[in-house]
Amino acid sequence: xxxxxxxxxxxxxxxxxxxxxxxxxxxxxLDGFNGPFSQALKENYKIAEAEKLPLCQDTxxxxxxxxxxxxxxxxxxxxxTLNEVVEKVYTGNPFRFSLVSDPLFERKSTKNNxxxxxxxxxVSGKSLEIKFLIKGGGxxxxxxxxxxxxxxxxxxxxxxxxxxVKENGAKGCPPLHIGIGIxxxxxxxxxxxxxxxxxxxxxxxxxxxxxxxxxxLLKDLNALKIGFQGLKEGVSVFSVHVEYAPTHIATLPVGxxxxxxxxxKGVVKFEDR
Amino acid sequence: xxxxxxxxLKVGELLQYTGELIVMRDAAxxxxxxxxxxxxxxxxxxxxxxxxxxGPANSPKNSKIGAIGPTTSERMDRYLEMIFKLGVLATVGxxxxxxxxxxxxxxxxxxxxxxxxxxxxYLSKCVKDIRVLAFPELGPEAIYNISVKDFPLMVAIDTNxxxxx
Numbered sequence: 001x002x003x004x005x006x007x008x009x010x011x012x013x014x015x016x017x018x019x020x021x022x023x024x025x026x027x028x029x030l031d032g033f034n035g036p037f038s039q040a041l042k043e044n045y046k047i048a049e050a051e052k053l054p055l056c057q058d059t060x061x062x063x064x065x066x067x068x069x070x071x072x073x074x075x076x077x078x079x080x081t082l083n084e085v086v087e088k089v090y091t092g093n094p095f096r097f098s099l100v101s102d103p104l105f106e107r108k109s110t111k112n113n114x115x116x117x118x119x120x121x122x123v124s125g126k127s128l129e130i131k132f133l134i135k136g137g138g139x140x141x142x143x144x145x146x147x148x149x150x151x152x153x154x155x156x157x158x159x160x161x162x163x164x165v166k167e168n169g170a171k172g173c174p175p176l177h178i179g180i181g182i183x184x185x186x187x188x189x190x191x192x193x194x195x196x197x198x199x200x201x202x203x204x205x206x207x208x209x210x211x212x213x214x215x216x217l218l219k220d221l222n223a224l225k226i227g228f229q230g231l232k233e234g235v236s237v238f239s240v241h242v243e244y245a246p247t248h249i250a251t252l253p254v255g256x257x258x259x260x261x262x263x264x265k266g267v268v269k270f271e272d273r
Numbered sequence: 274x275x276x277x278x279x280x281x282l283k284v285g286e287l288l289q290y291t292g293e294l295i296v297m298r299d300a301a302x303x304x305x306x307x308x309x310x311x312x313x314x315x316x317x318x319x320x321x322x323x324x325x326x327x328g329p330a331n332s333p334k335n336s337k338i339g340a341i342g343p344t345t346s347e348r349m350d351r352y353l354e355m356i357f358k359l360g361v362l363a364t365v366g367x368x369x370x371x372x373x374x375x376x377x378x379x380x381x382x383x384x385x386x387x388x389x390x391x392x393x394x395y396l397s398k399c400v401k402d403i404r405v406l407a408f409p410e411l412g413p414e415a416i417y418n419i420s421v422k423d424f425p426l427m428v429a430i431d432t433n434x435x436x437x438x
Contacts, residue, residue, distance in 0.1 A: 036287070037389040040396075040425055048340075048394035057330040057340040057393035057413075094339050096330035096413050107300065109412050138345045138367070138390070170438050171345050171368035173390045229389060230368060230438055231427075262391050 001073045002128055002270050004081050008088070011130065014266045015062070015089045018134060019054045021045075023263045025201045026238070029175065035233030052093070055262050058136040059095035062086050062116040065132070065195055069125040072272045079118055082130075087112040098137065119191055126272045131198040134264035139172040143193075145186055148252040157254065158217055164256055165221055165237070170230030173260035177201070178221065178240045181255035183247035193255035196241035198265055205242055214240045228261070238263065274323065279362050282384050282428045284435035289423040294325040294365065295406070298344055300414040302352035309355065316407035317416055320360030323386075327366075328413035329403070330393065338400045340393035341419075343367040346385065350374045357381040365426060369438035378430045385430035387437075399424045 022030070022045035030041055048055045064082050068074075074081075090097065090113035099114065100107040146160055161180065169176055181192025204211040218240045226236035238261075247253060259265075274292060282288075295317065308315055326346050332339040346366030353364070353374055363383055367390040378385055388396065399421045407416040430436045 036427065037392070037425065040389040040392045044389075044392040044395035047398060051333075051394065053333065053394040053397060054330055054340045055394060056391045057328065057342045058344070059330060094331045094333040096328065096339075098328075098413070111412075141345065141348075171347060173367070229387070260391060 001075055002272050004075045007081050008085055010268050011085045012089050014268055016093055018264045018266045019059055019095060020052055021049050026263050029235055033228055033234045035228055036231045037229055054095055056136060057096055060134040060136045061099060063133045063135050063194060064116055064118045064130055065198060066120045067123050067129040068120055069123055069127045071126045072128050082116050082118055083114045086114050086116045128270045131267045133197055136260055139258045139260040142168045142172045142258045144256045145190055146254045148254055150252045152252060161256055162220060166224050169226045172258045174226045174230055175228060175235045175238050175261050177238050177259035177263050179257040180242045182242060182244040184245040184253060186253050188245055189253035189255035192243035192245060193257040196243045197257055197259045199241045201239035210242050214242055276362055279384055280382050280432050282431055284428050284431045284437055286428045288426050290426050291422045294419050294421055295322045296325045296327050296417040296419055298326050298328050298414055299348055300411050301408055301416045302349060304408055306355060319356055321362055323363045324356055324361050325365040338397050338403055340397050341400060342393035342396050343388050343390050346370050353377050357383055375430055375434050375436055379434040382432045384428055384432060386426040387429045388426055
């Protein structure tokens, strides 16, 4: 059995760390950047870590991707454990309660940043792997779904994505991490685009054709010269990742998700021995 | 900052601002709009103020000031004419704004500043004091007054409609 206490401890620590400590892959780019506001951005991560402050006031909605082995026995349902983690972390640290319970009418704060968004994928074996994103509202508002014609060319698909990033990228705190979900159904494509954001910048799609697509798009998007803070200096896009799935003959769903320059994410793994 | 100083600023200019800012975002703007439509009195005086689009994080245990940083300004474009009519001198936020916002900056001779985003720990060190002015029930979306020292700003739209995005 995997005990709640074990998940709570390990995941809480990581969730705090990710909110307060700069992503090491991002740090490399930041340290090499000397354009507008660069001093503020570099000072920011030092102050955040030293004083245990969040890197960004928007400490996000926490989105979990749970890979649950079929031989794993959990002490409690994973949803309740994950919400307990978020409540503990967000009420116990100087983070922000950014969630409202009723989205349209009341919009009243839930006062603990729950509920988290949880996606569960059953896999085989005895391990439980939990990936997560700290997703801020500014970049989340730039999420998009395109239901394209199945006969569209690869270049036309690239153009759709390029246009979206060109028009909106500067609003999402660039440099950006771009997640693209291709195939499945409309909802599946969006989830895949989020899952793509959990990848490290250096990872490439195991399918060489998709890997080429990722690299080509990265090069083209950087030619847009959006730059840090949208001020045209420095890199525009850190990395592009594609996740794909089989789809219907009549459809080509494409989900696009953008992550802000902080790319706050993490992964923990547990074994049921 | 006075109106004549604001009107001399040119796009791309960087400055370190020391003074007061009124912090408000989506929900507070909407509440003000509703009060105005009912001809009710507003709980804040925005005349000659600078509005900062932000919602602070909770404060640490030993301090009253939490992480604070700009939110996307474009969401507030629908309220921009309302606050200019109430006497607001300038706005501060992040990102590109709509063509409407550019036109309004020209029409009312006002500027739009950006301040670094994703730098909330750093910006919190520029904040010397914070107090709630209205709508405390909105939590991070309440209206606050903050006193800042050497707060980094860049002119993103000037009074002639020149813009950096």
